[in-house]
Amino acid sequence: MRSLNSLRNISYGVGGQLLSNILSFVNRTVFIYTIGISYLGITGLFSNIFSLLSLAELGVGSAISYSLYKPLAEHDIPKIQALMNLYAKSYRLIALIIAVAGLVTCPFIEYIIKDCPDIPYLKVYYLLMLSSTVVSYLFTYKRTIFICDQKAYRDTRNKYFFLILQTILQSVSLLLLGSFTVYLLIATLATFAANLAISYQADKAYPYIREKAATKIDQETKQTIVKNVIAMMMHKISGIIVYSSDNIILSAFLGLEAVGLYSNYYLIMNIITVFLNQIFTAITASVAELYVTxxxxxxxxxxxxxxxxxxxxxxxxxxxxxxxxxxxxxxxxxxxxxxxxxxxxxxxxxxxxxxxxxxxxxxxxxxxxxxxxxxxxxxxxxxxxxxxxxxxxxxxxxxxxxxxxxxxxxxxxxxxxxxxxxxxxxxxxxxxxxxxxxxxxxxxxxxxxxxxxxxxxxxxxxxxxxxxxxxxxxxxxxxxxxxFRKSKRFKRAVSFLSPVLSKLGPLGRKIKKLGE
Structure with missing residues (x-):
């Protein structure tokens, strides 16, 4: 059952990612030829700034997610309710903190761009991207219950539907209007719609999460969450500094054009990175069950x-x-x-x-x-x-x-x-x-x-x-x-991937035969 759920999650993730990536290339091409590389640099830079602001999340999501695996496996509804209520309160507070921090940062935008180009409405663009980041924390916590319950494919299906819709609308808006403002507004609305949709689906699949928790979180779980949040806070700070500082350093020392050039390569490489993330996100809940049992x-x-x-x-x-x-x-x-x-x-x-x-x-x-x-x-x-x-x-x-x-x-x-x-x-x-x-x-x-x-x-x-x-x-x-065809690891890998290989026709059958 673990392998079946993992492979189903992977299939939805890879399929959605593939279609999304094709459209992203079209979107990026239209973007470059209608608006220009400076605006591409702006999106890369601002995205990294908001990643830094998301330090406010401090790993709360990861800490609570870890605590959800066991009660979901044991169908401990009161504990699930208590954890989801805590999750909701935490993310509402996080959205508020990011909004305030983003507004405070806004007046200093020009100072982190070397030879800042004369782009009108730069701060308006910043505020629009900030709103999209803040909106991403509303209702999104409910997607976690699908992921922890080995049903990540439901979240993936929802996410890519709205992402593909967003990409199509953005490309059309660039061709018809050439407006960066409309481009960013579409992103905000699509993010909000995706979160609203997954929230509705989670409420329908797990109706008890809408109810107020009948019991409080026990002391042991509280201590585990607090301990993990403190640890994840340090990991979060490091992760964001390491992965978000590159564009900021490039912008500060080399200018927006360097950010724009790198962003094209990042887009291509990130496509495969996201594929890998999909695979490992899809198997996380199964590995968690293995860890317990x-x-x-x-x-x-x-x-x-x-x-x-x-x-x-x-x-x-x-x-x-x-x-x-x-x-x-x-x-x-x-x-x-x-x-x-x-x-x-x-x-x-x-x-x-x-x-x-x-x-x-x-x-x-x-x-x-x-x-x-x-x-x-x-x-x-x-x-x-x-x-x-x-x-x-x-x-x-x-x-x-x-x-x-x-x-x-x-x-x-x-x-x-x-x-x-x-x-x-x-x-x-x-x-x-x-x-x-x-x-x-x-x-x-x-x-x-x-x-x-x-x-x-x-x-x-x-x-x-x-x-x-x-x-x-x-x-x-x-x-x-x-x-490696005679190694144990290859044979086990073929066995693990057997349901996928069965769908590849003659090639899949040949690989399975090699693994026997």
């Missing part, structure tokens, strides 16, 4: 199976990005929108190491191990900002992301797996390092082969791009099959 051997087996799948996907994506990003951007927007090769290489290296953390992160979060590495985020944030600013002076845009890599590899890379291996898997940390180095070795070998093959392909043009696509699609996956 499974033994150590089962946890280890599931962990290594998911980690192997994680590695395969991340390796394939990272290689493809390295060889295809610049050729794709050239065909899409033209050479003037390209980043240099060093920056692309750094982005791909960061992407690989960052997304290899998904499996460890999923097991850490479902085990509620927020407190154990509460000091890690402080060091990560400081290292990220200092190293990014220093390296920017020497390497430009690439230096900003080199700094992010430095902060990742000196903190999260080893701290998180150390905790998971100790408290969940009951294994020595050296086994993680051996696994990671082994995967690094295989990645390097496969990268070398793909690099040599791509060196024979001429640059520029549609046909060479298509040839590169085939090389990146076929060679890494074929080499992975050759290297």
């Amino acid at each position: 499974g033994n150590v051997e089962q946890k280890r087996e599931v962990y290594h199976t998911i980690y192997f799948i994680n590695f395969w996907i991340v390796l394939f994506c990272s290689l493809s990005f390295y060889f295809l990003l610049n050729p794709f951007v050239t065909l899409w927007l033209g050479e003037k929108f390209l980043l240099d090769n060093l920056t692309v290489a750094v982005l791909c290296f960061y992407y690989y190491n960052q997304n290899m953390r998904h499996t460890v992160g999923t097991f850490k979060n479902t085990a509620g191990l927020y407190w154990n590495d509460r000091f890690k985020p402080i060091f990560e944030s400081v290292i990220n900002i200092v190293s990014s600013i220093v390296l920017l002076k020497f390497f430009g845009i690439a230096g900003v992301f080199m700094g992010t890599i430095v902060s990742l590899m000196t903190t999260s890379f080893w701290v998180e797996p150390f905790i998971v291996y100790k408290h969940v898997l009951k294994m020595k940390f050296r086994f993680f390092l051996l696994d990671y180095l082994k995967y690094y070795f295989f990645s390097a070998v496969i990268f070398g082969v793909v690099f040599v093959l791509n060196s024979f392909v001429p640059s520029g043009g549609v046909i060479p791009f298509i040839i590169r696509c085939f090389i990146c699609l076929i060679v890494p996956n074929a080499m992975m099959l050759i290297m």
Whole structure:
């Protein structure tokens, strides 16, 4: 049942994301050619500012979500009601705090943009994006009950319906009106409508959450939530500083054009990142149930199976990005929108190491191990900002992301797996390092082969791009099959993905046969 729910959640997430991504490319193209790259830089910069303001959330959602897994599994309705009531009050307060903080920040917008362009109504645009952020906290807490109850597909279906509708309306409005104001208003209204819809669906599926809690949250649960909120506060601060500071540093030191150039690459890479997030969000509730009911051997087996799948996907994506990003951007927007090769290489290296953390992160979060590495985020944030600013002076845009890599590899890379291996898997940390180095070795070998093959392909043009696509699609996956087809992890991965492979026809049957 766990696998079935996980795969259903993944299917809805990947399907919705695929359609949304196609429309996002259309939307981005229309945006650039109707409004311009400066406005693209504004959206990237303001989004990161609001991510910083969302520090007000302080990990309340994650802490309460963790507390929901057990009562949902045990059908403890009074406790679910109490937790959902607390969630509602918390998010209303958070929305208010973000609104006030956003208004206070508004007068200082021009000071964080180097050579601020003469864009009319800049503060109006800021306020419109602020309203969209504030609205995103209204009713959204109810989507959590679907996610924790292994029914994330219902939330995903709702989210992508409104996201796709928003993207279509925004593209049409740009073509007909060319108005950035209307573009932002559509985003706010779509966010509000999506939250209202999921709230209605949650009330219908779990009618008892509309009722006032008959009992209060017990002292033990309160202490757990408070402890996790304190720990998550530190993680939240670090996460937002690390992931939101890049655009702010680029804007402050290099200007909005640098933000705009990077945002195109971020859009492409984030598409796959969101795919990965969909997969790991979809399996989180199932892993949480395993954590409650499974033994150590089962946890280890599931962990290594998911980690192997994680590695395969991340390796394939990272290689493809390295060889295809610049050729794709050239065909899409033209050479003037390209980043240099060093920056692309750094982005791909960061992407690989960052997304290899998904499996460890999923097991850490479902085990509620927020407190154990509460000091890690402080060091990560400081290292990220200092190293990014220093390296920017020497390497430009690439230096900003080199700094992010430095902060990742000196903190999260080893701290998180150390905790998971100790408290969940009951294994020595050296086994993680051996696994990671082994995967690094295989990645390097496969990268070398793909690099040599791509060196024979001429640059520029549609046909060479298509040839590169085939090389990146076929060679890494074929080499992975050759290297791992006899391993236990491959066989377990095939078994885990069996329902999906069954729908792939002859190809799926061949892969399943290899895993037998």
